[in-house]
Amino acid sequence: MTAATPLIEVRGLKKYFGSGARPVRAVDDVSFAIRPGETLGLVGESGSGKSTIGRTVLRLVERTEGEVLYRGEDIGKFSGERLRKLRSKLQIIFQDPYASLNPKMRIGAILGEALSTHGLHKGAAARDARIAELLETVGLRPEHASRFPHEFSGGQRQRIGVARALAVEPEFIVADEPLSALDVSIQAQVINLLADLRERLSLTMLFISHDLDVVEYLCDRVVVLYLGKVMEVASTAELFARPTHPYTQALLAASPKPDPLQPTQHVALQGDIPSPIAPPSGCVFRTRCPHAIEACALTVPPLVEISPGHHRACLRTDLLAPAAEGRLP
Template sequence: MNGATPLIEVRNLQKFFGPASRPVRAVDDVSFEIHSGETLGLVGESGSGKSTIGRALLRLVESTAGSVKYRGEDLGSASDSRMRFLRSKLQIIFQDPYASLNPKMRVRDILGEALHTHSLVKGKAATADRIAELLRLVGLQPEHGARFPHEFSGGQRQRIGVARALSVEPEFIVADEPLSALDVSIQAQVVNLLCDLRDRLSLTMLFISHDLDVVEYLCDRVVVLYLGRVMEVAPTQDLFARPLHPYTQALLAASPTPDPQVKTIHIPLKGDIPSPVNPPSGCVFRTRCPYAIDACAQTRPEPRAMGGGRFKACIRDDIPSLAPP
């Protein structure tokens, strides 16, 4: 970017589950930065560690090793009282809008709880005005505050989840696959809402998704994950125009295109995703990579600079850079 201190800085992040003798390596030595006003996309197949990273960034799960810094402050060493304050700066939009909303609370109470927890408003009149403002902000009406979550559609519930995240005026939001539980007809509305709010409120976002079309439309840069490790990092336009890592190439080639006249590129991947309990030696992608050689089993590649703000975790530079359809 511009060399300024990033808003969010992730260094060598690890999150293992299970016993120390045989851990599930959900996130294994991941590093990236997110600058103020930027939307960073996080993509990869199911089980790649995307949601775990999002939760670890906000300390909703405690990391095993590594650090997450917000404006240079290490969140891992922050006290409970300090984290309580920082929760107003760091928020999340969950994947399932129904499961993330208390079914026994009216919408006005869900939003009001966040306002009172962080002492953002005082008095019933000010609270009601702020709740009405939040509901209008996400395309709902003030009278919707009297309803319960089950009285809304999936898209409306996700708007309520967005309103709850915005209620505390955060700087940074983790959007954890906010479209996957919605009908296709509703997804575009929520994407446009997030774009509008990002620009209007100068938000910084980590957008977690498996929908590459949405990532291309919404994000400034993209981090590609496989089995808990970073495979590639690049500005969005560059990544979609010329993916460098074989896994990124395979992901983009597998993304459907609506034009039947466009010739698609097929990149065969061998076998299934390995278990994070027993990941392959060397490059974790090598067991499925069509370009793997013996050296890939010996060396664990770290993301290295390729110029133009791009990074690639691959020892080979002779792999053809395929343009997706």
């Protein structure tokens, strides 16, 4: 497998909830690829389908249509022992560290459960040594194995969640908004931990977040979602320096600025995000887009490459004028 070959490839992924004529279109025809060692950021407003994509990629929920390929094979066709072995290669760090750990189990038992399920240790001594190693890897102490989840802070619990994901030595991790339930004062610790582990263990990650500053720091490329559809895809440097889709521009303009005296370019969005039960025709963003034209209601814009590695889904090619370049302050 070369560095250019995707480890994970998503093709035409759809996930609808409910049956009948009006299902909830949580994810609607999404495609992207993640190369080995790459961290891909998935951003968008609440309700855009970010977490659903992460869980569907891991088969924690089943897809409605499309394919998810792991090393070129469709994991939707895996079953039995083959699927169980796949679980050790693909892991998740959940959003809420308070809800994702069993309050009745000690930390050693939580980590040991993953090891036992996948047969990754031989004997109690090897198991305990591996648990101690995992705790030290995420900045905790071996003696913490005897404690219960309620004896830890939120940041420490999230470190335990990271350790649990690492226990089975995965190749790919979905980090599903791992910072959103944490105090701002300890978010930086978890960010630095993930960055360090990514480099040290050569992890491939799908990092789901609404915090654009964290995405800019941690991710190699970014996929921008709106109402279950991809609006723009680019390298992190390119996306933040030259956002070309009106929705991406609005997201960056709404991001808090560290300097209150820095001039800010506001991008006005009208109304609220529509319901995924009845998304707008054509471009799903058109009802809030300041640049929408009549054609936007009639045609679903394809994802078109506008420069090497930079794709966007928008009919307004005139918005790509050089004057629009440069990161929104």
